[in-house]
Amino acid sequence: MTLGTPRLRPRLALALAFSIAAVLTAVAAPAFADATAPAAAPAPRTYRFGDWPPDLSKHGAELQGLYDKILYVTGAVFFLTEGLLLFFLWKYRAQPGKRAHYSHGHMGLEVGWTLLPVVIFVVLGVTSADMWARMKDRNLFPKDAFTVKVTGRQFEWLIRYPGKDGLFGTEDDYETINDLHVPYDKPVRVRLTAQDVIHSFFLPELRVKQDAVPGLETEIWFEASRAAKTEIACAELCGLGHYRMRGSVTIEPLPQVLNWIQTEKEDE
Amino acid sequence: MESAPNGHGHDHGHGEDHIHPPPSNFLTKYVFSTDHKVIAVQFFCMGFTMFLVGGLFALLLRWQIAFPFQPLPFGLGKVIYASAPGNTMPPESYPTLVTMHGTVMVFFVIIPLLTGAFGNYLIPLKIGARDMAFPLLNMLSYWVAVPAGILIIMAFLTEAGGPGAGWTSYPPLSALPQASPGSGTGQTLWLLSIFCVGWSSIMGGINYLTTIINLRAPGMSLTRMPLSVWALFITSVLQVLATPVLAAASILLLFDKLLGTSFFLPAGVNVGGQAIAQAGGGNPLLFQHLFWFYSHPAVYILVLPAMGLVSDIIPTFTRKPIFGYKAMAYSMAAIAGLGFIVWGHHMFQAGMNPYVATSFMVATMVIATPSSVKVFNWLGSLYGGSIRFTTPMLCCLAFVSMFIIGGLSGVFLAATPVDIFFHDTYYVVAHIHYVVFGGSVFGIFAGLYYWFPKVTGRKMSEFWGKVHFWLSFISFNGVFFPMHILGIGGMMRRIADPTIYQHLAPLQSWNVYITMFAVVLGFSQFIVIANIAVSLLRGERVGENPWEATTLEWTTASPPPYYNYLQIPTVHHPPYEFSVPGMESDYIVQSAPPRSA
Numbered sequence: 001m002t003l004g005t006p007r008l009r010p011r012l013a014l015a016l017a018f019s020i021a022a023v024l025t026a027v028a029a030p031a032f033a034d035a036t037a038p039a040a041a042p043a044p045r046t047y048r049f050g051d052w053p054p055d056l057s058k059h060g061a062e063l064q065g066l067y068d069k070i071l072y073v074t075g076a077v078f079f080l081t082e083g084l085l086l087f088f089l090w091k092y093r094a095q096p097g098k099r100a101h102y103s104h105g106h107m108g109l110e111v112g113w114t115l116l117p118v119v120i121f122v123v124l125g126v127t128s129a130d131m132w133a134r135m136k137d138r139n140l141f142p143k144d145a146f147t148v149k150v151t152g153r154q155f156e157w158l159i160r161y162p163g164k165d166g167l168f169g170t171e172d173d174y175e176t177i178n179d180l181h182v183p184y185d186k187p188v189r190v191r192l193t194a195q196d197v198i199h200s201f202f203l204p205e206l207r208v209k210q211d212a213v214p215g216l217e218t219e220i221w222f223e224a225s226r227a228a229k230t231e232i233a234c235a236e237l238c239g240l241g242h243y244r245m246r247g248s249v250t251i252e253p254l255p256q257v258l259n260w261i262q263t264e265k266e267d268e
Numbered sequence: 269m270e271s272a273p274n275g276h277g278h279d280h281g282h283g284e285d286h287i288h289p290p291p292s293n294f295l296t297k298y299v300f301s302t303d304h305k306v307i308a309v310q311f312f313c314m315g316f317t318m319f320l321v322g323g324l325f326a327l328l329l330r331w332q333i334a335f336p337f338q339p340l341p342f343g344l345g346k347v348i349y350a351s352a353p354g355n356t357m358p359p360e361s362y363p364t365l366v367t368m369h370g371t372v373m374v375f376f377v378i379i380p381l382l383t384g385a386f387g388n389y390l391i392p393l394k395i396g397a398r399d400m401a402f403p404l405l406n407m408l409s410y411w412v413a414v415p416a417g418i419l420i421i422m423a424f425l426t427e428a429g430g431p432g433a434g435w436t437s438y439p440p441l442s443a444l445p446q447a448s449p450g451s452g453t454g455q456t457l458w459l460l461s462i463f464c465v466g467w468s469s470i471m472g473g474i475n476y477l478t479t480i481i482n483l484r485a486p487g488m489s490l491t492r493m494p495l496s497v498w499a500l501f502i503t504s505v506l507q508v509l510a511t512p513v514l515a516a517a518s519i520l521l522l523f524d525k526l527l528g529t530s531f532f533l534p535a536g537v538n539v540g541g542q543a544i545a546q547a548g549g550g551n552p553l554l555f556q557h558l559f560w561f562y563s564h565p566a567v568y569i570l571v572l573p574a575m576g577l578v579s580d581i582i583p584t585f586t587r588k589p590i591f592g593y594k595a596m597a598y599s600m601a602a603i604a605g606l607g608f609i610v611w612g613h614h615m616f617q618a619g620m621n622p623y624v625a626t627s628f629m630v631a632t633m634v635i636a637t638p639s640s641v642k643v644f645n646w647l648g649s650l651y652g653g654s655i656r657f658t659t660p661m662l663c664c665l666a667f668v669s670m671f672i673i674g675g676l677s678g679v680f681l682a683a684t685p686v687d688i689f690f691h692d693t694y695y696v697v698a699h700i701h702y703v704v705f706g707g708s709v710f711g712i713f714a715g716l717y718y719w720f721p722k723v724t725g726r727k728m729s730e731f732w733g734k735v736h737f738w739l740s741f742i743s744f745n746g747v748f749f750p751m752h753i754l755g756i757g758g759m760m761r762r763i764a765d766p767t768i769y770q771h772l773a774p775l776q777s778w779n780v781y782i783t784m785f786a787v788v789l790g791f792s793q794f795i796v797i798a799n800i801a802v803s804l805l806r807g808e809r810v811g812e813n814p815w816e817a818t819t820l821e822w823t824t825a826s827p828p829p830y831y832n833y834l835q836i837p838t839v840h841h842p843p844y845e846f847s848v849p850g851m852e853s854d855y856i857v858q859s860a861p862p863r864s865a
Contacts, residue, residue: 047775100846104592106592211617235692239363239448
């Protein structure tokens with residue numbers, strides 16, 4: 001197709017005009033919104049392309065390590081396949097006088113590229129199994145954990161601390177809403193359930209997520225690495241307020257956590 | 269079968285082959301038609317209309333995510349959110365739009381377009397049959413899908429609010445009107461609609477299986493079937509085996525909603541301080557198991573037929589046989605088989621026993637193998653070819669390259685520990701859209717451009733086809749690639765306002781960027797509509813075989829007559845005989861006389 005034929009030119013111009021109009025619409029759209037937008041909240045941290053949220057957990061590095069391992073494998077496959085695709089498109093483009101190569105395939109290649117992925121994927125699977133069991137099998141959870149009970153309900157997190165005796169269901173339990181205080185350098189065990197519909201307890205900066213299901217107690221654990229303030233989000237659609245089912249997490253030294261619980265309890 | 273009007277199935281294999289005259293009545297010819305070609309066009313029109321509806325929902329969602337609770341541009345809010353205060357999106361509309369976008373795109377766009385439209389049109393023509401085995405059943409499968417479409421729109425327009433529990437509709441949210449305004453009448457209509465669409469799907473599947481097994485032309489052995497027919501055959505098996513489970517799930521949920529049963533409601537459920545009297549003894553995870561037992565195979569129902577279409581089109585434009593025909597067919601069968609034992613990977617974080625999750629992870633890793641075999645075979649099909657870059661070919665290449673990305677991103681999600689972070693984030697949204705939009709929708713576009721001349725006797729404009737392709741391809745990647753970045757950033761799915769979270773606020777510019785491309789992607793689809801409309805009236809007229817292809821449908825007139833073939837063809841060749849050495853012509857149609865030995 002040459003761009004110069006007179007028959008084509010008006011159509012090309014129309015196509016160009018359409019593309020420009022489409023792009024302009026897209027670019028103009030935010031302007032309409034900005035006109036009425038309240039000033040955006042200042043970004044609390046600088047963000048670079050492809051960043052994970054800050055990692056406050058001890059297992060986060062291992063999780064990201066596994067991610068990186070998969071990224072190397074899939075990245076290699078990606079560049080290999082897409083590269084070959086583009087190369088073949090250029091190399092084997094239709095050219096006058098050149099006929100396609102008649103072939104129905106190659107048995108050895110077929111077997112090779114069937115077995116290779118099986119091996120790679122099974123290795124990836126096996127590598128993942130160990131960390132997964134440590135994260136989710138409650139028989140393998142650390143024994144001396146700081147334990148809280150969290151109940152999801154529309155659209156808040158009910159948080160129950162056992163108090164000084166370390167037991168739930170006793171006088172000194174303290175219950176609060178959307179205010180989770182946990183220690184660092186000590187495993188934290190979260191016993192989850194929900195009151196109404198399914199929610200999902202997600203701590204992005206602590207790299208944990210577990211659904212909270214009515215009628216079921218699920219558990220998750222993590223160990224924070226430093227003092228910080230972070231957030232709980234809900235990751236399972238739970239109704240019209242799903243997006244604002246947000247809680248705060250304060251990570252501080254264990255004595256401070258216990259102290260905070262006691263003070264709050266006394267203020268009740 | 270005697271009772272089926274215009275049934276041709278009984279003619280076949282009984283020696284005598286007579287042709288019925290086409291119906292002359294407008295109603296039986298165009299509306300209540302039993303002709304597979306008319307039914308295919310009906311499915312196409314319904315699917316494509318719904319594609320625009322689902323796309324509109326997506327744009328409203330995108331606007332909300334990029335500019336939370338701000339008025340729509342050009343005063344559109346006054347029309348769309350007319351009754352809402354400030355004419356901006358009310359918070360209960362967001363989950364409803366999320367639900368409707370997913371439901372419409374899965375059940376009313378991709379499945380009807382791939383199996384309803386392409387399946388119906390191509391199966392009889394490609395195997396050399398006059399019609400489906402059960403033409404009346406075929407008509408019914410369309411006329412059950414129509415009320416399903418009406419029901420889903422009614423669900424959306426329900427006064428109390430449309431269904432808002434996601435396309436997955438997990439109870440208790442979907443079961444209790446107290447928990448979500450859309451979980452009353454809206455959700456009930458949704459369930460009825462899904463029940464009907466599933467019914468339509470089962471009827472279609474049974475018909476396709478019977479047709480492919482019984483009505484193949486003489487010489488059309490299983491290993492001479494075009495891969496699109498293989499794909500549709502395997503898809504039909506999935507439809508017939510998996511859809512009844514969805515029907516069961518939706519009926520049980522309907523019972524919970526209407527009859528006061530408690531299949532999915534455990535004791536003690538309490539919404540806003542109000543105890544739910546009927547609750548007790550049920551388990552919400554049971555619904556998830558039933559739902560995904562259908563809906564994971566359904567993901568393959570969404571993509572297998574597109575793989576078949578693409579495998580049919582690529583040889584035509586590389587002018588060489590498909591690489592590894594048998595491996596292509598086996599790998600599709602393997603995908604379908606393994607597809608039944610991976611559903612639990614949707615539930616890794618749901619509270620299953622972690623070791624059950626591990627076994628689902630391994631099965632999921634294994635299912636990646638047949639998919640990669642297919643990709644390698646498509647690459648092998650390009651190797652040594654003589655590639656013609658027509659619009660349908662470009663769409664096929666988009667399918668292959670985007671399916672690679674969608675497949676690879678699935679590996680991260682399959683690894684259970686990584687999924688702890690990625691589950692229910694935008695990484696999942698990116699993954700599903702690379703497979704279903706980058707894959708299936710581009711496969712549908714490829715099929716549309718490729719078979720349009722057969723259906724109408726006229727070619728679509730190549731030029732406008734390419735404009736549509738490039739705009740869609742670029743803006744598709746502009747929309748969905750950054751969603752991986754959002755996933756890594758920890759952005760949850762289905763949230764109406766990401767800016768209130770400290771870990772998401774810095775990512776907000778990505779959301780604005782995605783929305784811009786979504787607008788371009790949405791409006792690009794008007795080009796293909798205009799192209800269809802103009803080409804119907806003024807497109808270049810073509811003969812039987814404009815693409816110089818080899819399969820049987822290209823041996824009959826364009827458009828094919830009512831009876832498809834005046835004489836049932838006899839098949840002598842495999843499906844993709846291109847560039848056979850020693851032949852002058854570079855293709856041999858399947859029904860060409862055998863070459864002298």
